[in-house]
Amino acid sequence: MMKQPKLKKVYLMVMFLLIIISIVVNVINFKHKEMINMIILVVFALDSFYTLWKTDDKKDYLKHHFLDFIAIIPFHHAFRLVKFFPLVIQSIQITSIGQRYVLPVFLKLRETGTGKLFNIFLIIFIFLPLPLLWVEPNIKNYEDLIWWEMQTVTTVGYGDIVIQTGLGRFIGGVLMILGVGIISTFTSSLTRVLSHSKKPTHKKADYIIESLLKEKSFSEDDLEIIDAWLKLEQKKKKRNR
Structure with missing residues (x-):
């Protein structure tokens, strides 16, 4: 993969x-979602094969990352009539793609101290608006609710779902305030992560990674996760002193 730290973060x-886009087009049931998902899947596939090509021990890499290659095969479209099969494949895709792309991002953001804030926001986003499913006549299902929440949090407001109750307006106001705050925080954290210069790795971390490499071949993605985890552990130990 990319050797330059900043390019790696970008x-x-x-x-x-791309993962966020894929989730959004599926939640709102976008009419071109199949085409968009296929394009994103092709990007992930190219990245997976590029990583395999750059890895020295390809057999060992395939052994420990076989889910990555199952996840990028769109064969679940041919088995739509088989009960639960699409769900199983989607679960594999979420697990594999999440471990490879989402986890490193959240580990980087946790280094900036925003992890707890995002967890709180996610809980509020999921549970606070649930009463609107019963009191708002224009919100007919959970898909409508998520779509309205996304409009509100991002302050876009397409106007296709109009809130009519006082409770709905109150929840909408809370979500708008939280949305502005969380987007600002995310942008600030993202800027900090991208502009942060790579510090020399701790000697102990170097020793651990070197020891691990003797046992198993790691990709650069794996090493990024290990390095970020070690940094978090070091911060925790400093707080406990």
């Missing part, structure tokens, strides 16, 4: 953005 953010 690459992870782009992949993370």
